[in-house]
Amino acid sequence: MSGGELLRLEGLEKHFILSRGLGWSRRRLRAVDNVSFAIPAGQTLGLVGESGCGKSTLGRVLVGLIAPTGGRILLDGQPVSPARSQTERRHIQMVFQDPYASLDPRMTIHEVVAEPLRINGGYTPERVDALLAQVGIAAEAGRRLPAQFSGGQRQRIAIARALALDPRILILDEAVSALDVSIQAQIVNLLRELQRRIGLTYLFISHDLSVVRHISQQVAVMYLGRIVEIGPCAQALDSPAHPYTQALLSAAPDPRRRGRRRIVLAGDLPNPLDPPSGCVFRTRCFKATERCAREVPALAPLPDGRQVACHYAEAVDRTRLAELLVPLTRASQDAGIPITKETHKEDPK
Amino acid sequence: MSVPVLETRDLAVEFAGPEGPVRVVDKVSFTLDPGEVLGLVGESGSGKSVTLLAVMGLLPPTARIVSGEVRFLGQRIDTADETALQRLRGGDMAMIFQDPMTSLNPVLRIGTQIAEAIALHRPGLGRRAIAARVVELLGMVGVPDPEARSRQFPHEFSGGMRQRAMIAMAIANEPKLLIADEPTTALDVTIQAQVMEVLEEVRARTGSSMVLVTHDLGLVAETAQRIAVMYAGRIAELAPTEAIFERPAHPYTIGLLASLPSLDATGEMLASIPGQPPDMRQRPPGCAFHPRCHLGRDRTRCAGERPVLAALGDGRLAACHYAREAEAGAATAIPSGVGVAG
Ligand SMILES: Nc1ncnc2c1ncn2[C@@H]1O[C@H](COP(=O)(O)OP(=O)(O)OP(=O)(O)O)[C@@H](O)[C@H]1O
Ligand SMILES: Nc1ncnc2c1ncn2[C@@H]1O[C@H](COP(=O)(O)OP(=O)(O)OP(=O)(O)O)[C@@H](O)[C@H]1O
Ligand code: SF4
Ligand SMILES: [Mg+2]
Ligand SMILES: [Mg+2]
Numbered sequence: 001m002s003g004g005e006l007l008r009l010e011g012l013e014k015h016f017i018l019s020r021g022l023g024w025s026r027r028r029l030r031a032v033d034n035v036s037f038a039i040p041a042g043q044t045l046g047l048v049g050e051s052g053c054g055k056s057t058l059g060r061v062l063v064g065l066i067a068p069t070g071g072r073i074l075l076d077g078q079p080v081s082p083a084r085s086q087t088e089r090r091h092i093q094m095v096f097q098d099p100y101a102s103l104d105p106r107m108t109i110h111e112v113v114a115e116p117l118r119i120n121g122g123y124t125p126e127r128v129d130a131l132l133a134q135v136g137i138a139a140e141a142g143r144r145l146p147a148q149f150s151g152g153q154r155q156r157i158a159i160a161r162a163l164a165l166d167p168r169i170l171i172l173d174e175a176v177s178a179l180d181v182s183i184q185a186q187i188v189n190l191l192r193e194l195q196r197r198i199g200l201t202y203l204f205i206s207h208d209l210s211v212v213r214h215i216s217q218q219v220a221v222m223y224l225g226r227i228v229e230i231g232p233c234a235q236a237l238d239s240p241a242h243p244y245t246q247a248l249l250s251a252a253p254d255p256r257r258r259g260r261r262r263i264v265l266a267g268d269l270p271n272p273l274d275p276p277s278g279c280v281f282r283t284r285c286f287k288a289t290e291r292c293a294r295e296v297p298a299l300a301p302l303p304d305g306r307q308v309a310c311h312y313a314e315a316v317d318r319t320r321l322a323e324l325l326v327p328l329t330r331a332s333q334d335a336g337i338p339i340t341k342e343t344h345k346e347d348p349k
Numbered sequence: 350m351s352v353p354v355l356e357t358r359d360l361a362v363e364f365a366g367p368e369g370p371v372r373v374v375d376k377v378s379f380t381l382d383p384g385e386v387l388g389l390v391g392e393s394g395s396g397k398s399v400t401l402l403a404v405m406g407l408l409p410p411t412a413r414i415v416s417g418e419v420r421f422l423g424q425r426i427d428t429a430d431e432t433a434l435q436r437l438r439g440g441d442m443a444m445i446f447q448d449p450m451t452s453l454n455p456v457l458r459i460g461t462q463i464a465e466a467i468a469l470h471r472p473g474l475g476r477r478a479i480a481a482r483v484v485e486l487l488g489m490v491g492v493p494d495p496e497a498r499s500r501q502f503p504h505e506f507s508g509g510m511r512q513r514a515m516i517a518m519a520i521a522n523e524p525k526l527l528i529a530d531e532p533t534t535a536l537d538v539t540i541q542a543q544v545m546e547v548l549e550e551v552r553a554r555t556g557s558s559m560v561l562v563t564h565d566l567g568l569v570a571e572t573a574q575r576i577a578v579m580y581a582g583r584i585a586e587l588a589p590t591e592a593i594f595e596r597p598a599h600p601y602t603i604g605l606l607a608s609l610p611s612l613d614a615t616g617e618m619l620a621s622i623p624g625q626p627p628d629m630r631q632r633p634p635g636c637a638f639h640p641r642c643h644l645g646r647d648r649t650r651c652a653g654e655r656p657v658l659a660a661l662g663d664g665r666l667a668a669c670h671y672a673r674e675a676e677a678g679a680a681t682a683i684p685s686g687v688g689v690a691g
Contacts, residue, residue, distance in 0.1 A: 050538075180626070185622075188619055255567050256594075262542060268509055
């Protein structure tokens with residue numbers, strides 16, 4: 001079942017045009033900017049990046065909730081039409097973060113899962129019971145309302161509903177982020193088991209790199225609407241090459257790596273309406289030079305095949321990220337500057 | 350030994366409910382030494398926030414402390430009157446919450462709010478001195494251009510910047526105790542790293558002790574000297590950070606650590622604790638964890654008798670009848686082995 005490429009994005013873009021007040025001035029927000037990647041059937045691509053970088057927007061475009069402003073989506077090699085056919089729609093389903101908000105509180109669990117089947121045809125009570133059983137919910141529980149279930153159980157129900165129409169791809173938008181670790185582990189295991197059993201393909205959106213590592217073969221790292229690094233997890237997460245990927249991995253607290261030193265990025269996320277010139281990451285980057293302000297780095301392959309958008313891309317083993325700090329610390333010590341302050345971006349040596 | 354900065358003994362809190370009172374904090378005891386950071390972790394609803402609210406005397410009207418005591422620098426504060434508590438809060442005892450907007454007033458300039466916090470506790474200080482202190486504090490927490498920034502309103506700050514402003518306010522009077530409830534949960538990891546760094550720098554300078562509540566085991570691992578793990582309103586295990594991760598002795602702690610995904614272990618199923626955390630209105634009898642416990646599930650003692658938080662040596666405490674057995678089995682349970690649930 002796995003192998004062939006199921007989903008491909010080519011230069012996908014979603015720009016929001018915001019009009020400011022009553023004036024004529026309009027501003028373009030590049031929420032998703034020239035994104036291209038492919039996911040093989042039966043595999044998982046993890047999508048990570050900070051708040052507002054465009055992960056959900058990308059998911060919403062893929063599932064057809066909003067129309068792209070550019071680029072193409074191909075399913076099984078066939079372009080998906082802008083006005084989606086019923087089949088195209090049922091092939092791509094989405095599961096959201098908030099298990100409390102995403103289920104209609106007045107519907108019984110049985111009805112929640114039955115609804116897409118009633119709309120598209122194919123409803124039988126047995127089918128709904130089987131869908132619930134597949135996610136570990138007893139058929140008798142179908143009579144109850146969402147309020148009577150815990151967060152983890154509601155997320156199971158949301159998954160059962162998304163599976164009702166036999167989709168080929170699930171977009172999981174922070175689907176386990178709100179859950180406690182022990183419950184999160186149950187849901188991650190369920191997703192993996194479903195993938196193995198019915199060959200589902202996932203786009204797994206998350207800000208938790210460890211969870212992404214567990215469930216994905218490939219990972220894409222997004223910053224301000226663009227992919228800055230993409231490749232197999234064993235490359236991009238074990239020896240990250242983009243300074244942003246390096247900083248994310250270094251900043252994520254990990255009880256298994258206590259007491260290590262970490263890269264602390266300077267500054268805030270930039271305003272997406274007024275992105276920096278050149279490389280969008282340069283205002284927070286510890287490697288930035290003048291060139292970065294002038295030239296937009298293209299997403300280009302390294303010798304190992306993964307792609308990186310940085311003029312100074314260099315793969316560094318994850319366990320040795322702290323060493324990147326050494327020259328930096330020396331430079332800032334010479335200048336009498338504490339390393340964690342807003343200052344070291346001014347003067348990258 | 351010096352007097353602990355904070356001590357709770359058998360603290361119990363109940364909420365009024367339609368079917369009678371619900372006990373959500375059940376005999377919680379811990380101490381916090383000068384300069385120490387104690388991490389308080391546990392699943393959602395396990396009673397972390399309510400414990401801290403009880404400590405600060407900020408419980409909602411529907412809740413009350415039904416037993417036990419709270420001491421701040423040796424003095425009872427659970428029985429103190431509101432005036433005394435108000436003098437403490439924002440002075441020797443300060444709080445940092447998850448959502449800065451709950452403690453920042455949206456219509457007042459950031460600088461004005463910090464100035465008020467200072468003036469309230471140091472009435473003798475002149476306006477000039479206060480203004481200078483505000484700028485100093487904002488600079489200390491890494492707000493760039495603190496002078497100009499102090500004249501801005503909260504909505505003009507980013508999330509990370511607001512969290513810094515709140516830290517500046519909390520440390521304004523050099524508190525002896527900082528109480529931080531999920532201080533960085535709403536922030537991105539790179540911003541979280543900045544904020545934690547700032548908090549640590551400030552603590553190193555002022556020597557404050559801190560109780561840090563979070564559900565992020567990685568964050569406490571890097572910040573706290575000791576960790577208390579809560580389950581269903583009780584402390585399941587309390588031990589030095591190293592020991593919690595290297596030699597956990599409560600089956601719940603072991604289950605939690607086992608379910609934690611790691612960047613290194615991949616390709617296998619994650620271990621997970623079967624079942625769901627209990628409803629506080631129907632806390633299981635005996636050990637509250639026994640229905641989900643790989644050791645206690647079928648043992649009558651676990652279902653019948655509540656385990657007390659008992660010392661295991663080296664400053665480690667666990668509330669489990671079979672802590673020794675659990676500890677011995679932990680090595681094989683992590684990273685895989687604890688009942689893999691579907
Ligand atoms: N309907 C819209 N109109 C205008 N701007 C929008 C709209 N939806 C999203 N945006 C903007 O697009 C950018 C990307 O938002 P998106 O929700 O995709 O981010 P995200 O990566 O999912 O963030 P998070 O991790 O917080 O969920 C943000 O700057 C957001 O403000
Ligand atoms: N105002 C309230 N009225 C009634 N019950 C409450 C109230 N606030 C909290 N509780 C209950 O008290 C228990 C403990 O809640 P608490 O907020 O301390 O949990 P927590 O450990 O801080 O969880 P989280 O990680 O979700 O913040 C929960 O069962 C909760 O439902
Ligand atoms: S007391 Fe029994 S049920 Fe509770 S944690 Fe220990 S072994 Fe498990
Ligand atoms: Mg999102
Ligand atoms: Mg809480």
